[in-house]
Amino acid sequence: MAKSKKTFSSKPSGSLTPWLGIAAVIILLDQLSKITITKLFKYGEELVVTNFFNLVLAYNRGAAFSFLSNESGWQRYFFTAIGIGAALYIIYLLRKHAGQRMFCWALALILGGAIGNVIDRLLYGHVIDFLDFHWRGLGHFPAFNVADSAICIGAALFILDELRRVNK
Template identity: 55%
Template sequence: MAAIPAVGGNQSTTRSMALWLIWAVVIVAADQWTKELILRNYQWGEATTITNFFNIVRAHNTGAAFSFLSNAGGWQRWLFTGIGTVASLFIIWQLYKHPTQKLFCFALASVMGGAIGNVVDRLMHGYVVDFLDFHAMGWHFPAFNVADSAITVGAVCLIVDELLRARREA
């Protein structure tokens, strides 16, 4: 009688999956902890100047990146929650399928941790809490948070991973 393989594949795949899922949980925890500090200590719109180019500010984003669709009337909350959820499920599948690709998995786990952090906000508050505010010489970058940073780092790592893969295959 043939043995039935364990769910999740071999031990190495399971260990790798656990590592990347832990990384995503660390990102979610750091994101939610920092947002809770902001919610507890700042009123909406209140800011603290840290340097001449950086403030801590409490901002609410009902849209996506750069406040895309922030004035859409409320339906976007559920759209972006759904996108974050579906993306996270897809990422889990990719982590399972590519356990030996460390940079790729780091990138995906970072994106997933950030996506889940922002989904939690949308479900709890109806908006994403942003608080990192950079500006210089009249230029102002939209406020963002730890989750957004993780998504950005993950996206950059995905690009680097693909460039390295293309270079190896050339």
């Protein structure tokens, strides 16, 4: 008997459910970690964990790297709208390409991260960040959270998937 080979098609051959489940797990982990950090830390409080990593409670009213964080407040609604729009578009893409595993993993991680940060903006008016990496006096990388991590991993998978697709 010949073994059938799995192919990656753009036809909606898979279910949307597992991808939404992955996004839901990311949202849950993100929100639980943020609730925990806000219960254990005061704003600005820092706990040194290693010589390159701290936990710190920080708020970001802007976007990545605190972009537009010093504005008057309109950015809250702007970034919330972008997050909701991105989530709706990602759900459309997941439905359309549900059979493409790596592509959908990437989208599910980005979706979970985007919704996690939208929840913060809606509830608090800012995103809660707490992971603080730094290296030998070269300064601190901006603090981030589980949602941001999922978005970055999803973006890396998306790039890897595109490079793989181009090489075929």
